[in-house]
Amino acid sequence: MNLFFQFFLTLLIGFAAQFFLPWWWVIAPIAFLIGLIFYNTHSIYSFLAGFLAGLLLWWGMSYYLSTLNHDLLAGRMGQLFGGIPALGMELITGLLGGLLAGLGALTANLGRQMIKKKNAVEAPSTSE
Amino acid sequence: MRYFKFFLSLFLSAGLVWLLNTSDPLGLASIPPLGNLLCPFTGFWQNAEAMGEYPAEQIHLPGLSEPAKVVYDSRMVPHIFAGNTKDALMVQGYLTAKFRLWQLDMAARSGAGRLSEIIGDRTIEYDRFQRRRGLPRGAQNALKAWNNTPDTLAMLLAYTEGINAYISQLKPRDYPVEFKILNYAPEPWEPLKTALVLKLNTALLCFKEEDVESTNTLNWLGSDIFNQLFPERPPNESVIVPDSCRLVDTLSPPPSLQTPAGTTGYWDVPFLQESPRDIGSNNWAVSASKTSSGNPILCNDPHLPLNLPSLWMEIQLHTPDMNVYGVSLPGLPGVVLGFNENVAWGWTNASHDVLDWYQVQWTGPDKTHYVFDGEERAAEQVVETIQVKGRKPVLDTITYTHWGPVVYQDRKDPKRDLAMRWAAIEEPNASELGFLLGINAAHNYDEFQRYSRGYHFPGQNMVFASSNGDIAITVTGKYPDKKAEQGRFIQMGNTSANFWTDYIPFEELPRMKNPVRGFVESANQLSAGPEYPHYYNGKFNTYRGRYLDRKLAEDDRFSLYTMMDLQTSNYSILAEEALPLMLRYLDQTHLSAIEMGMIQLLENWKFTFNVDEVAPILFDEWWNSLDSTLWDEFYHAGDTLAVLHPEKWETVTLLRSDPMNTFWDIETTPERESPTQTVTIAFQQAIGKLREHLGEVDYDWGKHHPVQINHLARIPAFSAPPLRAGGYPEALNATRSGNGPSWRMVVEMGPEVKAYGVYPGGQSGNPGSFYYDNFLQTWAEGLYYPLFFMSSADDNRQEVLCEGAFVPGG
Structure with missing residues (x-):
């Protein structure tokens, strides 16, 4: 459930912020800040929550815009990138968004684990 | 370990952001910051226009x-x-x-x-x-x-x-x-x-000159052969205004130059990028007596480099004092080619030479002073700073003489250079700016002429038609009044006597209004007949103009539709004249069955470069091979020296009446070729080039001569795929790859203006828009759109997409 909230919040705030902030802000710092709120014992889950949110945000938006455009520009840009079809351009965009948000969330979680460790008394979580 | 993991992850995140936010991070190619480009909220996705959505704008x-x-x-x-x-x-x-x-x-x-x-x-x-x-x-x-x-x-x-x-x-x-x-x-x-x-x-349009080429060729061939091959006026010329001498009071020929032509010797200078060759245009108007509707019709198609976004953008401007429709040139206010309720106009380029080169004699190797009228004169030096993306700025020192800038240096002789005088960069009259808006709102011929006076460069043949029945053509522009042969060759720059100071008065420029023959036309040919007393020099075409003269004289029931047929005609007088002569000389004794079949095709051909024909391929390749075998001497000379190349009509002249000319010989062979041998060798070469396509079923002119229209920055993904289109540079439809009719317009000037037009592109410059290239196919097929000349904002004779409102104030 935690994971879903993390995912959902990253998606929502990311979407809203994307309209005002430069491209990289949206994903990395926001996924990072939200990642600080949600603690996961396994950092891979943080990465996943961020990754899925970034993927859905960037892929969904590019899919939406490109569908209204009948993939006209995505097709042309794909040619510019060496012959990638429009769907491929959306996928690359989505994966990039996912990677950026995933790394942001992962860094946040690893940061929390590091600080926690410093003042920790409990046993270390299983390594991931 | 945990520190390490955190910092590794932080480093990776920051590194990725940096990588995607940096232009060309690896220094490999000019790659923009990819993160911004791919981000769907900031990048190219935002330029993907939604189809069919036209929000009302305020x-x-x-x-x-x-x-x-x-x-x-x-x-x-x-x-x-x-x-x-x-x-x-x-x-x-x-x-x-x-x-x-x-x-x-x-x-x-x-x-x-x-x-x-x-x-x-x-x-x-x-x-x-x-x-x-x-x-x-x-x-x-x-x-x-x-x-x-x-x-x-x-x-x-x-x-x-x-x-x-x-x-x-x-x-x-x-x-x-x-x-x-x-x-x-x-x-x-x-x-x-x-x-x-x-x-x-x-x-x-008017950075044209062949001064270096002419001077070198004159020195190479000597004046006899030079004058024979490169006369100032072609035979069978078509002239825009045949009786121009009536405009001028005194008929004395222009004075001679002090120093004879071509005395400066050979020039070895870097090749200059000039206005493209074969650039041309057509325009004409027919009077009411020659149309089925009883209204004058005006047509124009300027042939220019074709790119995306297009050079032109269609627009209508309606105010209480003016209602004008046509194409505008982004960057210039007003309509450049078009019509209003009273007058229509169209342009073709007038190729009179307005660019001359002068030999500057330096007094020393530092090139700071030069000889002028027997004295030393200091040159002005200006340092230009060219900012370059990704590296240090480049500095370039330009030396200005009183002729103009020294554009490039003589590579062999350190004591002399070439200075340029180009009339088009000198200070114009103040009236220049008012010209376009003046003609946009003109009501009649006199008003049109009054504003045309202010027009300077590039010089144009301006055709005119009005709803009150006038048709006219005027060679408009600011042309230097030169001495005989001035500017044909490199001139000596050591004397002020070689300076031109006057311009041909506007009243004496060639013009014609309502001629008896009922039409005016221009297709970049000579403006005036040989008796015209002002000296003219430049590059002029003949074939398109002669065809126009022929077709416009033939008929007196023209309609908008027959005019469209004429404007998109692929018929070429060059082929009509040259092909029978080439076939006559061809030695047919040793030809194969396939080759005989090709001869058959050519014999039955009607000289039209239509998209689905095969004969034009054969003619074009044969003609090109003939050019390189006949004028091989010029290709060889051109390897080491900038020289002229004989015009197409010169080839026809040799075919027609000069079988003994020494140029028929092919230089690299020991024997002396006859015209029959040279024409036959050219035929075999052409067949050799076409061999690989012989078996193809639908290899036709359209496939052989695909028309490529590239994006302005040569981004292939934003260029149009090759188009199938007919045409030939010496046909009225002078379409070839990357160049051709950039705007086709036919207008009937009656009580109600009726107009059709098309240009190869689309209104939007955005490759993500459906209006980026939506006119291309219509244009390639030689079809037109009816132009919606709205009488008011409520005019509903044609469909509209959407509206926008502009309101004053912030």
């Missing part, structure tokens, strides 16, 4: 004096309805920026020699050349003159304000996609940029 333009309206028709042509001309131009500026912002930026940069700022090293030579031939200086000179007419300058300022109003409301995500790919931001527009756009297009 735009605040602070400088507007009253509300204005724009109606977009089904082809996205904006029809502007404004309270006065100034308001209309402000809206025009806004909409031009909306449709073509990146093209505007590129045009101004190209003219200023500032492309390297955004492209990098690749364009340094181009920028240097633009500055060396004085385009920025010419623009400054023009602006100086325009400042003297505050009323017309106010019009340009309104247009500028419109462009800047559009730019200032843009967020980076709204920038045209090319800005994102090249990673830079639009700059504000200014009147100087309009002057730069004008100079850039002037250079496209």
Whole structure:
């Protein structure tokens, strides 16, 4: 459930912020800040929550815009990138968004684990 | 370990962001910051226009004096309805920026020699050349003159304000996609940029000269052969205004030059990028007596380099004093080619030489002083700084003599150079700026002529028709009044006697109004007959003009539709004249069955370069091979020296009447070839080149001669796929790859104006728009759109897409 909230919040705030902030802000710092709120014992889950949110945000938006455009520009840009079809351009965009948000969330979680460790008394979580 | 993991992850995240936010991080190619380009909220996805969505716009333009309206028709042509001309131009500026912002930026940069700022090293030579031939200086000179007419300058300022109003409301995500790919931001527009756009297009059309080539060829061949091969007037010439001498009081021939032509010897200078060859255009008008409707008809198709976004943008400007429709040139306020309710006009290039070269004799190797009228004169040196993306600026010293700039140096002789005098960069009359808006609102021939007086460069043959029944043509522009042969060869720059100081008076320029024959036409041929007393020199075509003369005389029931057929005609008089002669000389004794079949095809051919025919391929290849075997001497000489090349009509002359000419010989063979041998060898070479296509079923002219229309920055993904289109440079439809009819227009000037037109492109400059290239197929097939000349904003005779409102105030 935690994971879903993390995912959902990253998606929502990311979407809203994307309209005002430069491209990289949206994903990395926001996924990072939200990642600080949600603690996961396994950092891979943080990465996943961020990754899925970034993927859905960037892929969904590019899919939406490109569908209204009948993939006209995505097709042309794909040619510019060496012959990638429009769907491929959306996928690359989505994966990039996912990677950026995933790394942001992962860094946040690893940061929390590091600080926690410093003042920790409990046993270390299983390594991931 | 945990520290390590955290910092590794932090490092990876930050590194990825840095990598994607840096232009060309690895220094491999010019790659923009990919994160921004791919981000769907800021990058190229934002330029993907939704199809079929046309939200009603309400735009605040602070400088507007009253509300204005724009109606977009089904082809996205904006029809502007404004309270006065100034308001209309402000809206025009806004909409031009909306449709073509990146093209505007590129045009101004190209003219200023500032492309390297955004492209990098690749364009340094181009920028240097633009500055060396004085385009920025010419623009400054023009602006100086325009400042003297505050009323017309106010019009340009309104247009500028419109462009800047559009730019200032843009967020980076709204920038045209090319800005994102090249990673830079639009700059504000200014009147100087309009002057730069004008100079850039002037250079496209009248930076023509063959002074170096002519001088070298004269020295190589001697004057007898030179004059025989390169006479100043071609035989069988077609002349725009045959009886031009009636315009001039005194019929004395132009005075002679002090120093004889061509005395400066050979020149070894770098090749200069001139106006493209074979560039041409057609225009004509027929009087009411020659049309089935009883109204005059005017036609125009300027042949220019074809790119995407297109050179032209269609527009209508409607105010209480003016209602004009046509194509505009992004960067210039008003309509360049078009019509209003009373008059229609169209242009073709007049190729009179306005660019001369002078030998400058330096007094020393430092090239700071030169000999002039027996004295030493100091040259002015100006250092130009060319900013280059990704590296240090390049400095270039340009030396100015009183003739003009030294564009390039003689590679062999350190004591002399070539200085350029180009009339088109000198300070114009103040009336220049008012010309376009003047003719846009003209009511009749006299008003049109009054404003034409202010027109300077590039010189144009302006055809005219009015709804009250007048047709006319005027060779319009500012032409130096030269001495005989002045500017044909390199001139001595050591004496002021070689300076031209006067221009041909406007009243004495060749013109014709309502001639008895009922038509006027031009297709870049000579303007005036041989008796015309002002000296003319330049490059002139004959075949298209002769065909027009023939067809326009033939018929007296022309309609808009027969005019479209004529405008898109692929018939060539060159083929009509040359092919029977080539076939006569061809030795058919040793031909194979396939080759005999080809001869059959050619014999049955009607000299039309239609898209689905095979014969034009055979003729074109044979003709090209004949050119290189017959004039092989010129190709060889051209390897080491800039020389002229004989014109096509010269080949026809040799075929027709000069079998003994020594040029028939092929230099590299020991024997002396006869015309039969040379023509036959050329045929075999052509067949050899076509061999690989012989088995193909539908290999036709359309496949052989695909028409490529490239993106302005040569981005292949934004270029059009090769088009199937008929045409030939010596046919009225002078279409070839990358060049051809850039705007086809036919207009009938009756009580109700009826007009059709098409250009190869689309209204939008955005590759993510459906209006980017939607006219291409129509154009390639030789079809037209009915132009919606709206009488008012409520005119509903044709479908409209959407409307927009412009309101004064912030």
